[in-house]
Amino acid sequence: MKNISRLALLALVASLAACSVLESDKIDYKSAGKAPTLEVPPDLSQLSRDNRYAVPGGAVTANAYQAGIANAPGIPTAVANIGDVRMERSGTQRWIVVNRTPDQLWEPVKDFWQESGFLLTTDQRNLGIMETDWAENRAKLPQDIIRGTLGKLVDSVYSTGELDRFRTRLERSTNGTEIFVSHRGMQEVYNNSRQDQTVWQPRPSDPELETEFLRRLMVKLGVSQEQSKILAATTAAPKTATVATVGNQPVVQISEGFDRAWRRVGLALDRTGFTVEDRDRSAGTYYVRYVTPNPDKKDDGFFGKLFSSKKDEAPIKFRISVKSQGEATTVSVLNDAGAPETSANAQRIVKVIADDLK
Secondary structure (H helix, E strand, C coil): CHHHHHHHHHHHHHHHCCCCCCCCCCCCEEECCCCCCCCCCHHHHHHHHCCCCCCCCCCCCCCCCCCCCCCCCCCCCEEEEECCEEEEEECCEEEEEECCCHHHHHHHHHHHHHHCCCCEEEEECCCCEEEECCEEEHHHCCCCHHHHHHCCCCHHHCCCCEEEEEEEEEEEECCEEEEEEEEEEEEEEECCCCCCCEEEEEECCCHHHHHHHHHHHHHHCCCCHHHHHHHHCCCCCCCCEEEEEECCEEEEEECCCHHHHHHHHHHHHHHCCEEEEEEECCCCEEEEEECCCCCCCCCCHHHHHHHCCCCCCCCCEEEEEEEEECCEEEEEEECCCCCECCCHHHHHHHHHHHHHHC
C-alpha cells in the first residue's frame, strides 16, 4: 500500500502542476544511498583485488600509460577546446579531454560528484573508475503550492519514480586524460493489474544527461559557464554500427579507426550495465562482467538472467576485443580464456553494443 499511496500522491501533484521541470538547467540530485532497498552489488567492492585477468608480457592496464594512436584526419568528430579542456563527440557519445594527468584530476572529479548530490559506491583509483549511487533528480518534481507546503513536512512521500547513477572513467592519453561519463537509469513501474505493487526496472540511458554532467564538470575544471555551453552545443555527424558474422562469430563492425572505436565501445559497455574490471588498450581488450542493474535485487530482469549464472556461482566473464585495420574496426566477444565466443550470449552481446553505438 505504501507504493501505491506514494505513486497516487505523485500523480495528484503532477496533475496540479502547471508544467514539467525536466530541463537540463534544473538538476537537483538527492542521494538514495541510505535507502534500504538500494543495495550496491557486493562484487563491486572487490574489483581492485581481482588480478586473474592481468595479461602477461607487460601489457598496458587501466593504471598504466596507454599510448594513444594519433587521431586520423578526415573523420567527422567534433572537437572544440578552451584552455586545457576540450570536448569531443562521435554520434550521441561525448567525452572531454584535459591536458592534465589522471592523478591531478581524480580528486577534483570526485569532489564534483559529491557536490552534485551523490555518494560514490565505487572509488577505484587504480582502475580509473568511480561510480555514484542511485539518486533521484528532485528537480523533476512539480513545484506547486501543494509541493511547497507538504513537501517540507513529508518530503519522503514525494518521488519521481526514477533513479539515476553515473559511471566515470579516466583514461590516460598521449597528451593528458580522457574523461567519460555514462548514465544508467531505473524506473518504478506497477507489476500487476491491480497496481498495488511496484518493481524497479532499467530504462534507457540518457545522452543528454551525460552531456550536461560533462558540461558541468568542465566548469569544475575551470571553463566558464558560457564557454561550456558553447562546447557542449557542438554537433557532429552520427556514426553507425552494424552486426555481422565473420568466421561463424558474431561481430560489430564500425566505420571508424581504433581510437574512436575504443572510446565508443567503452562508453557502450558502461551504459549497458557491464562492469569493466580491466582494460588493455594496447591489445584492444576490455575485461568485463555483467552486474544486474536492478538496485533492489528483487528481479534480475532479462540481462541479469542472460549474463549471470546461478546464485552460488561467479558471474560469467567475457573479453570484448576491439581490432582495427585503417578506418574499419571489428568488435568481437571472447570467452573467459580468450577464445572466440560463438554462443547465443555472444550474439546478444554484440547486438546490445551495436544498438548503443547507433
